Amino acid sequence: MELFxxxxxxxxxxxxxxxxxxxxISIFASTKNARRKVFVDxxxxxxxxxxxVANTGFLADNLIVTRSVLHELQLLADGKDxxxxxxxxxxxxxxxxxxxVVYCDVAIYEDELDRTPVDDRLIELAKENPGSxxxxxxxxxxxxxxxxxIDILNVNELALVLQDSYKKGQKFTIKIVEKGSNRGQGVGxxxxxxxxxxxxxxxxxxETVKVEVLRFVQNASGRIVFTKLAKD
Numbered sequence: 001m002e003l004f005x006x007x008x009x010x011x012x013x014x015x016x017x018x019x020x021x022x023x024x025i026s027i028f029a030s031t032k033n034a035r036r037k038v039f040v041d042x043x044x045x046x047x048x049x050x051x052x053v054a055n056t057g058f059l060a061d062n063l064i065v066t067r068s069v070l071h072e073l074q075l076l077a078d079g080k081d082x083x084x085x086x087x088x089x090x091x092x093x094x095x096x097x098x099x100x101v102v103y104c105d106v107a108i109y110e111d112e113l114d115r116t117p118v119d120d121r122l123i124e125l126a127k128e129n130p131g132s133x134x135x136x137x138x139x140x141x142x143x144x145x146x147x148x149x150i151d152i153l154n155v156n157e158l159a160l161v162l163q164d165s166y167k168k169g170q171k172f173t174i175k176i177v178e179k180g181s182n183r184g185q186g187v188g189x190x191x192x193x194x195x196x197x198x199x200x201x202x203x204x205x206x207e208t209v210k211v212e213v214l215r216f217v218q219n220a221s222g223r224i225v226f227t228k229l230a231k232d
Contacts, residue, residue, distance in 0.1 A: 035105070036061045037132035038153060039122050042072045044135045045091035049155045050098070057103040059153075063135070065095055066109045066125070068118045119144070126150045170213045171230050176204040194223040201229060 038061045044050050045065070053059050076088035099106045111121055119141045126132050126145065133151035136142055142152045166172075174188035179202045186201030186209075198204070198211050211227035 041136040043138040046087045047137045054101045060103045063106045066111045166213045175208045196225045199228045
């Protein structure tokens with residue numbers, strides 16, 4: 001009797017384990033399939049900054065490069081304008097490098113090479129795939145896509161958002177909370193956690209002082225604003 005009960009328990013445990021594994025596989029599969037489709041246009045590839053963004057992991061999508069976009073790059077690369085040739089060839093290299101990025105999947109879509117303008121083709125494909133987006137640096141394409149209710153990923157807009165928040169000569173107030181790593185420096189922090197280093201402010205700990213920006217540094221560990229005490 002005890003052996004029979006033990007066998008039943010083992011069978012139940014085995015079935016439960018199988019169900020959990022299947023559910024886990026299903027969740028991972030659905031997550032991957034749920035990735036957004038992003039159609040990359042010629043201008044974004046020539047610009048090249050999409051590669052840097054993808055390498056950070058912020059662009060974890062299914063990137064789709066159409067055959068018509070590659071064809072347009074090839075035509076530019078074979079053209080008479082030396083500058084456009086160089087930029088187009090660099091754009092084709094970006095496609096190869098994107099395929100090596102671990103955070104996103106890159107696929108070449110075999111669309112028709114007819115007389116349809118490439119931008120119009122991308123708009124059509126985005127409309128045929130609800131929830132997709134177009135990655136571009138082309139201002140006019142972006143406006144058309146917005147009118148068609150299509151999401152746009154514009155690297156220029158991203159760069160604008162991430163540009164220096166504080167300019168040389170700008171003044172603001174900050175509370176000095178500790179000494180800096182160098183002699184005479186005081187340190188405060190902005191609301192977003194960025195460090196503000198103030199020259200000749202080591203004696204101002206606990207005080208709120210007015211400072212003037214000298215330079216702004218952005219690195220992998222965060223943002224640092226170097227300042228000096230401002231004159232009234």
